[in-house]
Amino acid sequence: MTVRAVSVPFSALSALDVYAVARLRQQVFVVEQACPYPDLDGRDLEDGTRHVLLLDDSASSGLLGYARVLDDGDVWRIGRVLLDPSARGRGLADVVMRTALSTCPGRDVVLDAQSPLARWYATFGFVGDGPEFVEDGIPHLPMRLRV
Known part of the structure; x- marks a missing residue:
């Protein structure tokens, strides 16, 4: 397995990349976690947005995370941090x-961690930054990494 991570603007994504990202986000958040939500919120297209893709060129879909x-x-x-179920448990996140x-x-970095993952985010220096909420x-748990 040859894994590599890239961070690119939307304009650098191919049609196949966009399909793989949408499919994986739907698989994890909508189907696996049973959370129907408006995933295509317009923010993917913003100039300042970066898409981090964890790729394995030997895998069928190629997109692992x-x-x-x-x-x-x-x-x-x-946000939208996820791994394909087949890639979990190997430190790839x-x-x-x-x-x-x-x-x-x-600048500071913020995120809304699913509470069971807050300890994992803390390993990167994130700390709680507000009360827990249910979505x-x-x-x-809102979290912040201060620069």
């Missing part, structure tokens, strides 16, 4: 997060 980095003005926002963080210079039936 994903995260989205948004430019929210005074902060960066990381760390590669996705390190790549996402490498695209966030000079789509899943507890979340």
Whole structure:
């Protein structure tokens, strides 16, 4: 397996890349986690958005993981962090997060962690930044990484 992570703007994604990203986000968030939500929210297309793709050229779909980095003005926002079920348990999510963080210079980084994953995000320096809330039936914790 040859795994590599890239961070690119939407304009650098091929039609096949966009399909793979949408399919994986739907598979994990909508189907696996049973959270119907408006995934195509328009933010993927913004100039400041970066798409982190964890790729394995030897895999059938090629896409093993994903995260989205948004430019929210005074902060960066990381979201949509996920791995294909077949890629879990091998430390590959760390590669996705390190790549996402490498695209966030000079400003704090925020995210809304699914609460069971807050300890994992803390390994990257994130700390709680507000009260826990429930979204789509899943507890979340706002977190911040200060620069």
